[in-house]
Amino acid sequence: MGKKKILVVDDEVDLVKTIQFYLELEGYQVLASYNGEDSLNQARKENPDLILLDIMLPKLDGYKVCRLLKFDEKYKHIPILMMTAKTQEKDKLIGKETGANEYIIKPFDMEELTQMIKAYLKD
Amino acid sequence: MQSRILVVDDEKEIREFLSKALTRIAGFHVEVAEDGDDALKKIEHDKLDLILTDLKMPRMDGLKLITEIAKTKPEILTVLMTGHGTIDSALEAMKRGASDYLTKPINLDELVLRVQKVLDEKQRFVSLKEYISQLESANQELKKVDEMKSEFVSVASHELRTPLATIKNAVQLVLKGKAGEVNDAQANFLIMAEKNINRLTNILNDLLDLSKIEAGKMGMKFEELDLRVSIDFVLSSLKSQADGKSIHLEMEVPKDLPFVYGDREKVEQMLTNLIGNAIKFTPEGGKVVVSARVLDKTKNAVGISVHDTGIGIPEDQLGKVFEKFHQVERPLHHSASGTGLGLAITKGLVEAHQGQIWVESELEKGSTFTFTLPLSKGEKREPHFRFILDWEFRRAQENHTPFTLFLIEVLRQMGKSENNQLNQLEETVKKCFVRKGDILFKRERDNILAVLCEADLSGAQVIRQRIEGEIQKHFMEGGDQSVVIKVGAATYPEEAITKRELFRRAKAQLRG
Numbered sequence: 081m082g083k084k085k086i087l088v089v090d091d092e093v094d095l096v097k098t099i100q101f102y103l104e105l106e107g108y109q110v111l112a113s114y115n116g117e118d119s120l121n122q123a124r125k126e127n128p129d130l131i132l133l134d135i136m137l138p139k140l141d142g143y144k145v146c147r148l149l150k151f152d153e154k155y156k157h158i159p160i161l162m163m164t165a166k167t168q169e170k171d172k173l174i175g176k177e178t179g180a181n182e183y184i185i186k187p188f189d190m191e192e193l194t195q196m197i198k199a200y201l202k203d
Numbered sequence: 204m205q206s207r208i209l210v211v212d213d214e215k216e217i218r219e220f221l222s223k224a225l226t227r228i229a230g231f232h233v234e235v236a237e238d239g240d241d242a243l244k245k246i247e248h249d250k251l252d253l254i255l256t257d258l259k260m261p262r263m264d265g266l267k268l269i270t271e272i273a274k275t276k277p278e279i280l281t282v283l284m285t286g287h288g289t290i291d292s293a294l295e296a297m298k299r300g301a302s303d304y305l306t307k308p309i310n311l312d313e314l315v316l317r318v319q320k321v322l323d324e325k326q327r328f329v330s331l332k333e334y335i336s337q338l339e340s341a342n343q344e345l346k347k348v349d350e351m352k353s354e355f356v357s358v359a360s361h362e363l364r365t366p367l368a369t370i371k372n373a374v375q376l377v378l379k380g381k382a383g384e385v386n387d388a389q390a391n392f393l394i395m396a397e398k399n400i401n402r403l404t405n406i407l408n409d410l411l412d413l414s415k416i417e418a419g420k421m422g423m424k425f426e427e428l429d430l431r432v433s434i435d436f437v438l439s440s441l442k443s444q445a446d447g448k449s450i451h452l453e454m455e456v457p458k459d460l461p462f463v464y465g466d467r468e469k470v471e472q473m474l475t476n477l478i479g480n481a482i483k484f485t486p487e488g489g490k491v492v493v494s495a496r497v498l499d500k501t502k503n504a505v506g507i508s509v510h511d512t513g514i515g516i517p518e519d520q521l522g523k524v525f526e527k528f529h530q531v532e533r534p535l536h537h538s539a540s541g542t543g544l545g546l547a548i549t550k551g552l553v554e555a556h557q558g559q560i561w562v563e564s565e566l567e568k569g570s571t572f573t574f575t576l577p578l579s580k581g582e583k584r585e586p587h588f589r590f591i592l593d594w595e596f597r598r599a600q601e602n603h604t605p606f607t608l609f610l611i612e613v614l615r616q617m618g619k620s621e622n623n624q625l626n627q628l629e630e631t632v633k634k635c636f637v638r639k640g641d642i643l644f645k646r647e648r649d650n651i652l653a654v655l656c657e658a659d660l661s662g663a664q665v666i667r668q669r670i671e672g673e674i675q676k677h678f679m680e681g682g683d684q685s686v687v688i689k690v691g692a693a694t695y696p697e698e699a700i701t702k703r704e705l706f707r708r709a710k711a712q713l714r715g
Contacts, residue, residue: 092365098372105381165364166357182701187368187404190375199700 083109084201085126089119089142090134090163099132102190103197116140123149128158130200132193133180135164143178150179159200163188206322207232207249211242211256211268212284221255221309229315239263239271246276253280253302253322255314258292266296273300280321284309349418356414360407367407371400409544413527416551421469423555427462427579428470430495430505436597437474438493441482448487452478455494462579463505467593469552470576476545477509477572484570485513498575504558508573515566524562525550549574595642595655596702599695605659606695610709611652611670614687624686625650631677635669651713660697667692689713 086108090096093114100110111126113119116137123131123145131149135142142162149155162180181200184193208231212218215237222233234249236242238260245251254272258265269281283296283304293304302321305314376382378393385393415421438452445452463470474493481491489512498506516524523529528543553560553574564570592608599606611632613624629645632652636643641656658666667690674688691712699705 090365092369095365095369095372098369098376102372102376102381163368165361165368181704186364187371187400190372195696196700199696202697 083107084130085109085111085128086197087111087113087119087123087126087128087131089113089116089132089137089145091115091136091138092134099190099193102194106194106198108197114138116142116145120145120148123155123158127155130197131158131160132197133160133162135162135166146178146180161193161196161200205230205232206252207234208318209234209236209242209245209249209251209254211236211238211254211260211265213237213257213260217257221314224311225255225315225318228311229319231318239265239268242268243271246272246279251279252325253282253318255282255284255318258283258285258289258296266292266299269296269301270299280325282318282321353414353418353420356410360411363407364404367400367404371397374400406542406544409542409548412548413544413551416548416555421552421555423466423469425464425466428465428467428576430460430463430470430507430576431456431458432593433467433471434474434493434495434507437471437478439601441475441478444479445482445491448482448485448489450482450485450487451490453490453492455492457496460495460505461497463576464579465556465576469555473549473552473574474507474509476549477574480545481509481511481513481570481572485511489513489569497578503578504575505578506573506575508571510569510571512569515568516562516564516570517566518564521562521564525560592653592655592702592706596695596705599657604657605662605697607656607658607660607663607666608693608695608705608709609652609654609656609663609666609670610691610713611654611674612689612691612713613650614689625652627677628652628674628688631673632670634673635666658694660694663692663694 084107086103088096088099088103088110089112090099091114096112096114100112103110111122111128113122117139119131119133119137120140122128133142133146137145142164146160146162149158149160156179159181160179161182161184162178163184163186165186182196184196208225210218210221210225210233212221212235218235218237222235225231225233234245234251236245239256240263242254242256243263246254254268256265256268263271265283265285269283272279272281277300281296281301283293283301284307285293285296285304286307290306293306296304302324303317305317374393374396377385378390378397412421434454434456438454442452478491478493485491491512492510493507494510495505495507498504520529525546527547529546550560553576556576558575558577560572560574562570562572595606598604611628613628625645629643629652632654633643636654636656638656641654644653644655645651646653656666670690674690678686678688689712691709693699693705693708695705699708
């Protein structure tokens with residue numbers, strides 16, 4: 081069985097690097113994307129097993145990316161974990177409509193995030 | 204500024220007499236007009252403060268003039284002069300907007316006094332209005348600044364979180380040896396860094412909470428709450444902290460304490476703040492007691508007290524502890540790591556629940572913080588399903604045990620509803636859950652049985668087969684087509700790691 085593929089999307093390059101480093105050590109293949117439009121293209125092309133998605137993204141925000149994938153029969157099975165720097169209820173509600181599976185508030189604990197990812201990627 | 208007055212009278216002598224009197228005695232600037240029409244023309248061209256008019260005049264009389272002015276130039280004051288015995292006209296004039304009236308024969312002193320008084324009142328009114336509008340615009344300005352402040356705090360907290368996330372990840376990577384071996388000294392410094400990242404995160408959270416409370420934008424989700432569950436949860440989450448200082452935690456809550464009405468997350472935040480503080484300011488070997496009871500006085504609220512055997516708060520600081528950024532002065536060794544916002548937030552949250560909070564304290568003996576929460580309107584009932592789910596889910600998370608939620612739904616076919624089907628189903632399903640700790644919950648409203656049990660994924664599959672077998676045996680044999688029973692299940696942590704996901708997953712299978 082090949083490595084599971086995770087797409088990490090955030091415009092903070094350094095943050096993506098740390099997550100990538102961590103997840104690769106955990107044995108995952110990690111794809112990185114730094115804006116909404118590119119992440120959508122990558123998701124459609126690579127069909128990852130899970131997506132870590134920031135909300136505030138250039139070009140196309142995370143809500144829209146999530147909605148576009150979750151309303152597409154071909155991709156709606158992909159678990160999407162939203163990363164957000166906001167804690168307001170309102171944001172969570174908008175997120176709910178998009179069909180995201182989880183919300184993680186920055187800063188998060190890599191260990192906990194890894195546990196969460198593992199739970200979603202278990203066969 | 205000299206007041207400008209227009210005297211309107213059809214008799215030339217009277218006009219001139221009044222004009223002279225008002226100019227000489229009171230120093231007004233006086234214009235004259237011989238009737239209503241003439242007066243209206245003068246008003247158009249001259250900026251006037253007050254019109255003193257006779258009642259009976261040819262063409263337009265005094266009443267009409269007053270009415271007209273009240274309509275078109277309300278800023279000009281009017282005073283009517285009436286003859287003896289025409290008091291009704293005077294009252295009518297007042298109704299239509301005149302400020303005052305005088306009866307003939309005119310007493311000059313009285314005339315000047317009345318006119319002056321009317322003008323003064325107007326002046327006071329004008330300055331009051333100006334003052335009010337100044338206050339209003341100042342208030343607008345303040346509101347704008349306050350909104351900007353809230354916005355700033357929100358944006359700042361947001362902008363700070365992302366870099367903080369990167370720093371936290373980087374530190375954790377190195378600390379956990381993922382980027383190469385770390386010696387003890389290095390690890391110690393990294394732990395220090397990590398601790399302070401967490402502290403900074405807490406400060407950001409507190410600041411954001413406080414700004415939301417102050418702006419009245421704290422979203423509240425009120426529901427019926429079993430305080431025993433919340434208190435127990437908070438106590439167990441703070442247990443290791445208390446154990447570290449050998450502090451004994453106690454809970455004194457009557458078993459039959461009625462439900463309160465509150466936002467669970469916020470109530471637990473208040474409890475965490477107060478109990479956490481109590482632990483922080485209590486020396487080793489001390490005691491923290493959390494108690495709750497219905498208040499005797501009103502019987503419509505519950506008082507929750509957190510009592511400690513700590514260092515106490517000096518009397519002169521008791522009133523200040525709920526202020527923002529206030530930290531009671533204390534000896535150095537009680538190094539406080541708080542943000543100084545905890546109690547201010549707690550107070551704001553209590554107030555958002557229509558409650559009150561206060562503190563009693565004695566130096567070196569201890570402190571007692573008490574807050575109130577409104578009683579739920581409903582009677583004491585069996586704990587709500589959600590509470591049980593919450594409770595069990597948390598227990599599973601803390602003890603790292605698996606946990607499965609079953610939802611079993613009776614779908615009645617049209618027109619063939621029997622009320623005892625759910626009871627029948629309950630009896631049937633019970634056989635599959637015989638272990639201690641399995642919790643069966645009936646929701647008659649939507650014909651669902653919910654079962655919580657400590658089972659992992661493979662265990663859950665076995666149980667599911669048994670349930671389906673029993674249902675087949677008791678409901679489907681004999682070709683009864685009137686009942687459809689569906690089973691949904693989800694297991695923590697294999698299939699879902701949040702409560703919401705667990706519930707959603709189980710529920711989705713009922714629809715399938």
